Amino acid sequence: EGQTDDVLRLEDVTKQFGNVTAVDNLSFAVREGEILGFIGPNGAGKSTTFDCVSGTMAPTDGTIYYRGEDVTGRPQHELVKAGIARTYQTFRPLNDRTVLENVALSQVPDSLFSRSDFRADTEEQTREICERVGLGDVTSQMPDELPHAGLLRLEIGRALGTEPDLLLVDEPFAGLTTEEIERTADLFTSLRDDGMTLVVIDHNMHGLLELVDRVIVISFGEKIAAGTPAEIRNDPTVQEAYLGG
Template sequence: MILEVNNITKRFGGLVAVDDVTFSVREREIFGIIGPNGAGKTTLFNVITGFYKPDKGRIIFQGNDITGKKPNEIAKMGLLRTWQIVRPFLGMKVIDNLLVPMYVKKGIIGGITEREAIERANEILEFVGLSHRRDFLAEALPQGERKRLEIARALASEPKLLMLDEPAGGLTPTEMDEVMDVVRKLRESGITVVVIEHNMRVVMGICERIMALNFGRKIAEGTPEEIGRNEEVIKAYLGERFHVGG
């Protein structure tokens, strides 16, 4: 297991946003997290990546206890995340959006040469299908390409595990397919992926296992087929149209 999340609880005053959640992720797996709005999905992401400290529980990444570590420390270890609302440097060129995190990761002096950084940035842009936008300003990109740029910016920091917060949110069906292709390529390249996503076509199409949350608690975990048949998940989130079989 590359990631082990053990009995995590996070409270905000009297609200229990994440309630005793436990799960683990295998190396080179695409693991999905679903649930209705307010289920605690993004709060769980924020706890794992160090933006919130848990009130209870432990997080183990590659055998190391990262509970309570700062986001930059966790990122340096290779656990990175994207955001539901993408955050590119809008006034910078697409390629420069990748060079910034690359220099931060490597260190501007002595870590990576400019030539090496540009070569690597071009490789990443090719990987996510944005090489033709290399010299465009990020603000000129449509939403689907901004989503892929967000993934590319994370790749510039060399993740071992990448956590994607609604990568297909607000996209057209064609743009969703493009993002799904990128996520599959991430796994093929050796990167483990954990994804929050509301679009069930995306979740069922790319994830090997899925965990469902409701009111901060884990209510189910299993393959897409098992989740699609789980009565509690259907009642809480999916609806009858996903009920397969008796």
């Protein structure tokens, strides 16, 4: 029974792999219409948290609420239909499909997992998404023809194809040039301005702090700080976690 403007709320979420505790009693909320930064050193448990929220895997313990409803352990295709989309750190395009088809197929939630056929009735919307993510000129190319930044755009385009209202983006800035980072950040800001809620992971604080409205910092699976970018930048606990990591 959280505040009504929480889109997502994690309560004491834990994920264990054998005796490795990847996420450790983690609680935080994501507010409607914000860009939340989710940062922490490599291995801190960021991607595993996304895995739990997006239904890629179930948490070992704890509860996840989406718009007030307990969705803990629901399968990913149900969560996609409910409005939660994510990208993966290691891109997952359909390699035997064009850019356009990749985005089109994501508009059929089940096709994320079983490849159903291209639907012509979604083509116009698909083209709009391709243009929005900067792939408007390369819609007939195959994924392996795209540079790294193009593959990132495709990953985001495929997530947008599901018409999410909560978009989880896993380390989008890794391997991008400064210019591409700015373009990608502008895309996130424009999605937020259209009413979408975003959570963006980075293992680095710099760059991300310019973009986000609020930040959660985790280390060894636990939340160590939360606040505005200005608060986080000067937080000694955060600096220590980064120096120690």
